[in-house]
Amino acid sequence: MRDKVLIGYGQGFWGDSILGPVRLVREGPLHYLALDYLAEVTMSIMQKLKGRNPKAGYATDFVAMLDRTLPEIHQKGIKVIANAGGVNPQACLQAVLDLARKKGIKGLKVGVIEGDDVLARVPELIAGGHGLVNMDDGRPLSAVQDRLLSANVYIGAFAVAECLKAGAQIVIGGRLTDPALVAGPMIHEFGWGPQDFDKLAAGTMAGHIAECGAQCTGGNYTGWREVKDFVRIGYPVIEASPDGTFVVTKHDGTGGLVNRNTVISQLLYEMGDPRRYLGPDCTADFTSAVVEEVGADRVRLSGIKGGPPTPTYKVSLSYQNGFKTTGQLTVSGPDAVAKAKLCADIVWGRLALDGCTFAEHEKLVEIVGAGVCHAGITEASDPPEVVLRLGVKCADEDKVDRFGMEIVPLVTSGPPGVTGFAGGRPKATDIVGYWPALLDKTQVKTTVRVEVS
């Protein structure tokens, strides 16, 4: 058993910088590289892509990243864990094997974890009395069942550990929880069991700290003036010990900052009740952790307590929920705010002339520059220019497109100083509704499989 395991987290979300994982592999020691490619909306997009092409529906960014790093990852023996499989882990596995062969890498073991995608099983689950009611508002799934786009169970860290045990160097999952990408290797390396709740809670907390990449190493930190060298910001490395204590750090010589403040900032991110952080493998008490600086860019967490998990998995479902679009124009001064307000009134008025009206809750008017993000708190009365953002949402796609046609005309038929319109008419796009639900754990069975290049 290693007495220290180094787990880097190179991708905080779909769209994060490729420099994160590339530099984690190149610029310092690493045993594991964890990468998160999913968000709630991502799965529905991937289901659509897969519907058009059976070989699509996974995170192609992951393969692009491996295209740059696979020889070095293979040579150094770094194990990679990613939820890049999306709704098609098998296709992702094939793409990685193809890439390895193209690069002449023989014997690379690539594993997949399947069983999180329950979209096809929804009718069977409902028939079996598993209602998948909306856990936020209690509605039955029948309200949206004919419009479902995706349904995925949040799978925990033991499936990751099982895939590693089966010999995989690259582990590809679908909807694995973000913390599972970090806790999985700890379970595998240290032999933790399903009853080791304190240790599983520690793995979960480590994963929570790392799961947004550079958000624990100086990114998005309100003390941003203390942060040096944002350009070369280091992505997090978790230095894990068998007893469940761990150090949050980053590679030597990289930019950014790891201190008590940057780590606590991230611990609070997307937090509910800090005494009861629910995950598939345990319940973690974030208030039990002792957080201390133990060196430059080194923060140690210890004393973490956990308890048993709930008997249910969280399921993330998505459904088609109408259409939306937004468009924007720049309005210069003098009197930028007054003219922007007039522009908005003109758009709604002209649409009404043509029989196109929207309810108040379907409309958006933002005067960016006059106090939008901090409305009612920090506002500017007379900025030199503003960006007018208008938007609508409703069930009728044609009405949304009709709205999109009334923004550009303001340039010549509204008040003076309207400019900055680019990109054509805004078009209707799908609104993807999010439907969180719970499912009895007995209904979910994950499987792992390993193939060799």
Next chain:
Amino acid sequence: MAKVKLKEFAFARSGDKGDGSNVGVFVTNQRDYELIKQQLTVERVKRHFHAICKGEVTRYEAPNMLALNFLLRDSLGGGGSESLKTDAQGKTHGLALLEIEVDR
């Protein structure tokens, strides 16, 4: 005692939780922690975010981090893909909270 904005001595981070946001705020010593526990009441935070948060505000304490965590329900115009707002994920609500003025 002087009027001081939280941004002079506290830190914050925010993000989305469904159609609401969470705002975590923390300080670096026990004295300031007692101060924010006393002055950052649910009512005060609700009033501060009156134009943003249309729902209930809940407060949690995390003394090991000298932190308070606030949940601001119905503060994102629907949240996720449903929202038309610029800050559909409440990323900037932490900085908004740091504009609160306290007696210190």
